[in-house]
Amino acid sequence: MNGRSTGAGDSAHRPSFELLVAPQGGAGPRAGILRTSRGEVPTPAFMPVGTRGAVKGLTVGCLREMGASIILANAYHLAMRPGEKLIAGLGGLHRFCGWNGPILTDSGGYQVFSLAASRRISEEGVEFRSPVDGSVRFFSPEGVIGIQAMLGSDIVMPLDICPPGDAPPAEVEEAVERTLRWAERSVRAAAGTLAAGQALFAIVQGGTDERLRRRSAEASMAIGGFGGFAIGGLSVGEDPARTMETVRLTAPMLPADLPRYLMGMGRPGDIVRAIGFGADMFDCVLPTRNARNAQAFTSRGTIRLRSAAFAADGSPIDPDCDCETCRHHSRAFIRHLFLAGDMNAAILTTIHNVSFYLRLVRDARAAILEGRFEAFRDGFLARLPEGGTPGAR
């Protein structure tokens, strides 16, 4: 609008990563800066999820104010509606959604495989019916690179195969191998398609199997051409006790000088632990989705804002929080809005929850930079009634 630049013209440069604090021996918490043409992302970073281009409940001004530096959108959802061509015609995804900072787009492979009706997977790609209009669509590794090239996202994710958490070992292994073959095709496609400012990440699969994770990581590194490495295939129904252990084992397998993105998880305790294992980037729908269901995250655990216990509670959601919601509103008021079916209940709780996640990674980063991460992590986990999520610390 009004002549605003999309922020990535001729001067666009490929995203680069600088580590400010790197662990001794390769395993441990890191602090860095991911530099993109549209701005810097201090890491560890949390990416609020704006599946269809908007983070539900938050304006872009609100996101900026609470300190978001990068958001996530979903190429599959945007390709289904309104379509990548329409978005490209309007100047690209940043201009379309009004967020001029960095955007990572997930390919949506996970959504295609888990949600789309009548999907048919082959070596070539996946055929499925659009849930929007029922039309038959085909996603290939090359196709999703093309979609994200048109969207103009700063970080591009390849099409991968993410088997369910209870898949048999043979299926997990085949997913790793096909994901690797698709990764090669993606790198080739990216070379001819992506703009200067766009980086392609690799996705490491392998379920909770250390050998397969290593195979996936090493073969991806051998392919080369990736600007970062993601850990996929977790929080998809596997034994929860194995989730964090897999993060702990996998993170050090990844290149030390590139950002590591733990896809689609998790709870605050998970994120703090994963930071300790060397993960740099996170996304999760919990702070936004759970806010709409009246669940708020606090430094002492989660609370259900519809609870009668809060009917006359004049204290803010989280006494340790300085977000706009906690500065102005009590639990009693937000509960009142939830009971009245007022959309502001979801808005106010989303503001708090996303602020909580953003502050969590900011605080973790400060602790890493000041050499006191372990104390920060242990103190944070000790305050959670559930002690975080089960699994390795």
Added chain:
Amino acid sequence: MNGRSTGAGDSAHRPSFELLVAPQGGAGPRAGILRTSRGEVPTPAFMPVGTRGAVKGLTVGCLREMGASIILANAYHLAMRPGEKLIAGLGGLHRFCGWNGPILTDSGGYQVFSLAASRRISEEGVEFRSPVDGSVRFFSPEGVIGIQAMLGSDIVMPLDICPPGDAPPAEVEEAVERTLRWAERSVRAAAGTLAAGQALFAIVQGGTDERLRRRSAEASMAIGGFGGFAIGGLSVGEDPARTMETVRLTAPMLPADLPRYLMGMGRPGDIVRAIGFGADMFDCVLPTRNARNAQAFTSRGTIRLRSAAFAADGSPIDPDCDCETCRHHSRAFIRHLFLAGDMNAAILTTIHNVSFYLRLVRDARAAILEGRFEAFRDGFLARLPEGGTPGAR
């Protein structure tokens, strides 16, 4: 929260009104300042409607940013849920809803009479069943003053009788007389109940009958003790051609030195016309409610944001608007969000619509102060395709 003051302690003073521009001969547009213990309200003023304490779709920070100086809440709705005692126990309505500027509370008489189940009206008051819990409740003129005293609203509205727009003359006349008897009781109750910073307004009824309007206005003035005068009983189903004519006739009947509040209406053209007739304060659910139904107000008339015509429209809702929505987002994006069922569609459209109304009264005020209101009004109405709403200009 966090020690914030409610802003109206010992230094609370009764709201006062200063006219900066007053029309020659009593009829015509006015510009003034309504001063309350919680801040100044430049008039003409539009009050965004926060029935249950929140303006749907907008945070208090957002309201401040777009220039709202006063909001409206509904004593009836708040008394039904969460209850005035609970709100008083949490420090009053301002602290409860997090808005520390002035608040006008409607008594909710209109809602009781038009919405509540099994209502039974007597000279004493009205008995009805709470739509929240089915309990039998009783509202009297004294009772609603007491409720608003507990809420701590800056401007208090009395219980009145608002007959439907097609009521026979005898019913309208009886409504005027009972409203006057209730006004007397309200003034007596207010004297012993309201705090120093609270002002009680009168409500003038009389349908579209000039004689009854005059009777209502003059008898209310004779009662005395009011800090302002409201014109009620319009936009309730009467012949639309009579609505603005009634405003034109009634406004000059009211005290020149007190604020005049035109209750519950209307469309942008109505408001501009009513300002020309000497009304000072307005509230209306249209900008918020219609936003949630994808209708946006613009300087060229209303548009339906779900329309296929906007599918690839990269221009903002209103090219003449500088609100947060129009600065960052296109019609195509907001349409996409409406089709996807994303709550941000309603949020972004609400930001625009309320900004539009607030700017409209701000522009009208500037025009009055600069002695060019007629040109402003005529130019504004000429740009609307429908020429505003039928009725007298």
